[in-house]
Amino acid sequence: MAAITALIRHYLEYLSKPGMILSVLGLVLPFILVAYFDTNPASPRKAVRIPGCLRLGLQSRSNLEDQFERRSLSNDGQPTVKALFTYPVKSCRGVELTASEVQATGLNFDRLFTFAQLTSTSKQAEQTLGNASGVSEEWDHQWRFITQREFPRLALLETELWLPDPRNKPAIPAHKARSRSRLDAESSQSRSRSRSRGNTLELERGRKDSDAPEVTSWVANGGCLLLRFPFEPDINPFGIRTETVTLQIPLVPTPQRQEAQNYKREELIIWKGCPLALNVTNEISAINLEKLKYFLGISNPLALFRVDEHSLRPVSRCLPQGTPAGTYKVGFADAFAVNLMSLASVRATDDELPDEADAKSKLDARRFRANIYVTGIQAFEEDHWKTIHLGHQINGHSFSASSTTAEYQVACRTARCKVPNVNPDTGEKDRNEPYTTLGRTRKVDEGAYPHPCLGMQMIPRFRTGIVQVGDTISVSETGEHCCEKMFK
Known part of the structure; x- marks a missing residue:
């Protein structure tokens, strides 16, 4: 037990030396500073830009x-x-x-x-169930x-x-964009001879609509x-x-x-x-x-x-x-x-x-x-x-x-x-x-x-x-x- 105590004391004295403390700080401090300035609201912010x-x-x-x-x-x-x-x-x-x-x-x-x-x-409401009555x-x-x-x-x-x-330059008006996409879809469907092909086109059109400028563009919104x-x-x-x-x-x-x-x-x-x-x-x-x-x-x-x-x-x-x-x-x-x-x-x-x-x-x-x-x-x-x-x-x-x-x-x-x-x-x-x-x-x-x-x-x-x-x-x-x- 005495040997373990002496060993712990030896390591504590070693780690408390100024040179060792500076070495540890030199290894750890850069990571702390990077994390601090990257996340702290008081630090300079990264520039934000909204497209358009x-x-x-x-x-x-x-x-x-x-x-x-x-x-x-x-x-x-x-x-x-x-x-x-x-x-x-x-x-x-x-x-x-x-x-x-x-x-x-x-x-x-x-x-x-x-x-x-x-x-x-909360509001109290009278409730009647069969012959029994109460408040719910x-x-x-x-x-x-x-x-x-x-x-x-x-x-x-x-x-x-x-x-x-x-x-x-102004974007295509939303109603014109919708008309164009609708005409394109109808034209594609008219050329289709297969129901499965038609269903595929409908799915594709749905995906295109979700990515349409009137949905995703900040300018359009x-x-x-x-x-x-x-x-x-x-x-x-x-x-x-x-x-x-x-x-x-x-x-x-x-x-x-x-x-x-x-x-x-x-x-x-x-x-x-x-x-x-x-x-x-x-x-x-x-x-x-x-x-x-x-x-x-x-x-x-x-x-x-x-x-x-x-x-x-x-x-x-x-x-x-x-x-x-x-x-x-x-x-x-x-x-x-x-x-x-x-x-x-x-x-x-x-x-x-x-x-x-x-x-x-x-x-x-x-x-x-x-x-x-x-x-x-x-x-x-x-x-x-x-x-x-x-x-x-x-x-x-x-x-x-x-x-x-x-x-x-x-x-x-x-x-x-x-x-x-x-x-x-x-x-x-x-x-x-x-x-x-x-x-x-x-x-x-x-x-x-x-x-x-x-x-x-x-x-x-x-x-x-x-x-x-x-x-x-x-x-x-x-x-x-x-x-x-x-x-x-």
Whole structure:
């Protein structure tokens, strides 16, 4: 026993010599570093390219980079667009833009998708069997949208928009491609003298249809939405097993793509609305869907939905006087098409935060998820806007400085929940701030009570327009606001 102990001591002393430690590190460290930089989300990513598409949005410095510098607010009385954001997936990271087309339903691609979980509610039903009666328990299963309110790590899901490159020659229209393939198949079948040969051609045509451009081409499907998130398993020494998971979703799926991927139109609960929406979850592999659920901390079934343009929700409150019911509709936005916010209002809110708050002196405007960030005015000045003109309307496919300006109805203030408590960089939710401070300083609208308000909700009063960073805002009507309850 003493000999074994002495032998172990001898080897331990040998292995603990500096030269031996350096030798072991020299052999092992390169493998650790390679694995780390190949999988860690903080390391430089491999370039992603979507065939036939260009990436939309800013890819370098953000226009909000200097938002914490007071001189950047330039309170000169001339409201100016400082930054633009569209949010392709509700409650996920936005895409910063230099310009955007605006439809009646909001900025292009804004809240086009949303994640939802399947919720179950119990309902009691009377049951009669012969002469016996009783009560049986039944369940309602419904898809319900999710946000950072319940799952703050949604803030870490990065989004990219890839649109068809306009420099490319247009592909054969889908209906012509289908007609051509059908004629080719019929011609082949007419030359066939054998049923077996005809069956073979049918199988071949089926395989060709599944590989057709309208099914596989990103260009034919309106481009691509990229979603990224870091996945880290429970056992992950040195972080070397962390990987960046990338999901690819067609933006405007063709009927052929929808059929090939077995999309379904299902009811989706958004606040008090229950529109039909397109369930596109089959675009996500089962293993990646499980990783996403783990990352977000979701145990219920999870799905990704896309807006169905034929099943939008009508806005029924805070409409311009004399507006017929059903005139304005939205997709997955909470209530209104466009959200505007003044950076001076964010800084004023920051000033009111308690000294011990983590966000003190660095309250990021991105927490409030506005589409349009404005400088050039005093804090909360936008509270009194009623009608503004911003950017221009588009006639056909072009606009000019002399074209008609685009008019927006400033419908009401934005009633705030606790989403701004989520740090957009870490996905961590503060228990109190800034919601507590807003509750103390910004309960300024009786209609929104008990919620505080910050920012304004707007309705485009045109068919199609364009807004750009640097555009100035003309305020043509001011007045008082009173928020009305959400969808009736």
